[in-house]
Structures are given as C-alpha cells and as structure tokens.
Amino acid sequence: MEPLIKNTLTNVETSPTTHKGRCHVPWSDEIWNRIDRAVHDECKRTRVAAKFLPIVPVNHCQLTVPSDTILVGRQQKLSVREADTVELIELVAEFCLTRQQVECEDDLMTAVTLATRAANLLSQAEDIVLFQGRSAIEPGENQHPIFRERKVTVKSGRAGIGLLDAPPADTPNNPQVVPVPVLDSPNLLQRWGENTFGAVARAYSALQGGERLAQAHYGPYALVLHYEIYADTFAPLPTTLIMPADRVARLVTDGFYSKGMHSCHKGMSAYDGGTQHGEDTHFYGTGTLRPNTGLLLSLGGNTADLVVAIDARTEFVTQDNDGDWLFRVFKRFALRLKDRSAVVRLEFASGRPT
Numbered sequence: 085m086e087p088l089i090k091n092t093l094t095n096v097e098t099s100p101t102t103h104k105g106r107c108h109v110p111w112s113d114e115i116w117n118r119i120d121r122a123v124h125d126e127c128k129r130t131r132v133a134a135k136f137l138p139i140v141p142v143n144h145c146q147l148t149v150p151s152d153t154i155l156v157g158r159q160q161k162l163s164v165r166e167a168d169t170v171e172l173i174e175l176v177a178e179f180c181l182t183r184q185q186v187e188c189e190d191d192l193m194t195a196v197t198l199a200t201r202a203a204n205l206l207s208q209a210e211d212i213v214l215f216q217g218r219s220a221i222e223p224g225e226n227q228h229p230i231f232r233e234r235k236v237t238v239k240s241g242r243a244g245i246g247l248l249d250a251p252p253a254d255t256p257n258n259p260q261v262v263p264v265p266v267l268d269s270p271n272l273l274q275r276w277g278e279n280t281f282g283a284v285a286r287a288y289s290a291l292q293g294g295e296r297l298a299q300a301h302y303g304p305y306a307l308v309l310h311y312e313i314y315a316d317t318f319a320p321l322p323t324t325l326i327m328p329a330d331r332v333a334r335l336v337t338d339g340f341y342s343k344g345m346h347s348c349h350k351g352m353s354a355y356d357g358g359t360q361h362g363e364d365t366h367f368y369g370t371g372t373l374r375p376n377t378g379l380l381l382s383l384g385g386n387t388a389d390l391v392v393a394i395d396a397r398t399e400f401v402t403q404d405n406d407g408d409w410l411f412r413v414f415k416r417f418a419l420r421l422k423d424r425s426a427v428v429r430l431e432f433a434s435g436r437p438t
Contacts, residue, residue: 105400109409115189119398122196123413126203127396132370133214133247136306136383137390137419144416146393147172147241152422156298172393173241174416175209177202178401180408195411199398202413206396209236211372214390214419215308215379217246226374244419247308247379247388250427259290259297260425264432276316276432280309281328287380287428288335297425301382307336309378313432314369336380378430387426391418 106116127134142149151168179198181189189195212220212228220228221243230236251260264283269275284307294300309317317329373379381388394416401410421427 109186109400111186111189115195116398118193119196119199122200123203123396123398126200127207130204130207132211132308132368132372133419134210134390135368136381137214137388138383138386140389140391140420142391142393144394149391149418149420152420154298154423170244170391170418170420171241172391172416172418173213173243174239174394174414175206175213175236176239176412176414177206177209177236178410178412180404180410183407183409186409195398199411199413202398203396205230205235206413206415208372210415210417211370213243213246215246215248215370215373217249217419218243219249220246239414241416241418245421246419247381247421247427248374248377248429250379250421250424251429252424259295260428262286262290262428262430264430266433266435274312274316274434275319276313277319278321278328280313280317280430280432281331283378283430283432284332284335284380287430290428291380291382291426298423299385299425301384301387301423301426303382303384305336306381306383307332307378308373308381309369309430310373310375310432311369311371313376313378376432376434378432380428380430382426385423385426387423388419388421391420393417 140149148169148171150164150166151170152164153168155163155165179195179202181195181198185192185194209228209230212230216226216228219226221231221238223232231238251258255261262283264276264279267275267277267279288305290297291301291303291305317332318327320327392415394414396413396415398411398413401412403409
C-alpha cells in the first residue's frame with residue numbers, strides 16, 4: 085500500500101502516484117519541495133470559497149461523490165437519495181520551460197515563478213467554478229475569460245451549478261433574491277452605500293425567518309461581494325464617518341469575504357487574506373463573482389461543502405517537439421450544495437438612477 089502525503093492547507097492526503105512524471109525531471113527533492121511550497125502558499129493567499137466552505141478530503145482516484153442533497157419527504161422526514169452523485173471537476177493550468185531553464189532551476193527558480201502564477205490562475209478558476217458554476221466554463225455569453233482564453237482548462241468532469249445560481253429561477257417575489265438599487269450620487273461613480281446594508285439585512289432576515297424556504301438557517305454566515313461593491317462599503321455615508329462595512333459586519337458571524345484588498349484593519353494582516361471587524365468576521369472582495377452580485381450563505385446544518393480529491397500540485401507532462409518541458413498545476417474538486425435554500429443572492433442595480 086502506498087504511503088500518503090498530506091497537504092497542510094486542506095488536510096487532503098494523496099498518493100505519490102499523483103506526482104507521476106517527476107522522476108523524469110533532473111531536479112532534486114529540494115527543488116520540487118520549493119515549487120510545492122510556492123503553489124501551496126499562493127493558493128492559500130488567493131482562494132476565497134475555500135476559506136469558509138468546509139473541506140471534505142476524498143481518495144485521489146475518485147471521480148464522483150454522493151451528492152448528499154437534503155430532501156424533505158412525507159411527515160417532514162429528511163432524506164438523501166443514495167444513488168445521486170456529483171462529478172468532481174479537474175482544472176489545469178499549464179506552463180513550459182526551456183532546456184536551459186530546467187537545468188538552471190536551482191539558481192534561476194523560473195519554475196517557481198511560473199508555478200506560482202499558474203496556481204494563482206487555478207485558484208481564480210476554482211472560485212469562478214464554485215461561485216458561477218458550469219455557465220462560466222461552457223461557451224456562451226456567461227463564459228469567463230479565464231476559460232475562454234484557455235488560461236485554465238477542464239481536464240475531466242463537469243461542474244454543477246454555482247452558489248450564485250442556488251436560488252431557484254423564475255420564482256415570483258423570490259425570498260432568495262434581493263435587489264439592491266443604486267444611490268442617486270452627485271458624482272459619476274456608481275454607489276450603493278446604505279442600500280447594501282439594507283439588502284444584507286433583508287437576506288439575513290430571510291434566512292433567519294425561513295419564510296417560504298425549506299427551513300430557517302441560523303448561521304454561521306459567509307457574505308461574498310463583487311470587489312466593486314465591497315470597495316463601496318468602505319465609503320463613509322454622507323455627512324458621517326460611518327461606513328456600511330462596519331454595519332454589515334455585525335450581521336455576519338463567520339465571514340464577509342472580499343479578496344484582493346491588501347490593507348490591514350483591526351489587527352489582521354494582509355497575508356491572512358483580508359480585514360477583520362471583531363472575532364470570526366472577515367472581509368474579502370472578489371472578481372470571481374459575476375459583476376453587480378453578491379451572496380449570503382448559511383453554513384449551519386452542513387448546507388454545503390468543498391470536496392477535494394487532489395489539491396493543487398505540480399506535475400511534469402512531456403517534452404514538445406521544440407525541446408521545451410511542459411508542466412501543469414492541477415486540482416480535482418467539487419461543490420456539494422446540499423440545501424439550496426441556504427443561499428440568498430444579492431443583485432445590485434447598475435447605472436445611474438432615473
């Protein structure tokens with residue numbers, strides 16, 4: 085039986101067979117460890133969804149997992165269809181090195197540079213899949229540029245719906261969709277200001293109350309906003325020093341996530357991924373959501389998790405006809421959305437009010 089290797093970021097144990105091809109590259113274990121550490125650290129810095137979704141490690145050979153979708157049957161008994169499964173999707177970001185770069189890696193560390201960049205793209209693609217689902221991958225108007233330009237490709241599997249599409253479509257007065265009007269701002273910038281707080285409060289109340297939902301959801305919660313809206317929450321309200329972000333944070337007990345903001349706030353360093361308004365409340369902003377959207381997710385009651393068969397790692401693939409060495413950084417994972425009523429989508433109006 086093969087020994088297992090544990091990734092300290094996700095606690096995912098994988099077999100050395102997932103490192104196949106490394107023996108064909110004239111590098112020491114020290115060089116490979118340096119690359120692995122760079123990929124690990126970059127993923128830890130840049131992932132958003134993996135910071136709040138519970139992570140479930142599975143065997144590296146698995147291509148599907150039970151869906152665990154929760155059903156309410158007769159007499160309100162909970163059940164799960166044992167035959168329902170979810171596919172794991174494998175994403176790949178490739179890079180290549182010349183023969184000279186391979187031979188001089190110990191000094192130049194070109195592979196570390198390229199593997200880090202590939203890990204960054206892979207982390208973005210992972211969040212895009214988790215938030216937007218298959219519509220961001222497949223050709224069409226909603227396909228994300230990172231997939232359209234093939235910076236990241238799908239090796240196997242098919243994504244399901246993303247967290248943004250958890251609320252059922254075409255439902256009149258859907259409590260899981262909250263519209264947010266734009267403010268009448270005297271400047272040319274789009275502003276939502278206090279309307280953002282009002283929308284989050286409505287979403288929070290909808291989950292807490294449970295009216296017209298399968299059940300009430302008491303948290304803990306994670307709030308994710310598109311980066312433009314996140315930045316707007318830090319603009320003080322007119323004639324005051326109060327920021328909507330301060331008020332929103334009090335409604336979110338386990339996350340108000342926005343990736344890419346590198347300031348420090350109340351003691352949490354930028355390396356840890358964001359800012360903090362009190363214990364167990366985090367701020368991140370991300371462009372991996374669709375523009376003008378956000379979501380509030382309740383994690384209480386095991387409503388969703390992130391299944392990981394292979395966490396991000398680097399593998400040698402082949403040498404091409406020009407003598408270049410081709411590598412890839414890849415990951416195999418799946419979102420299991422077990423209770424779709426645990427998500428409220430925020431839809432922010434664009435443009436200036438009429």
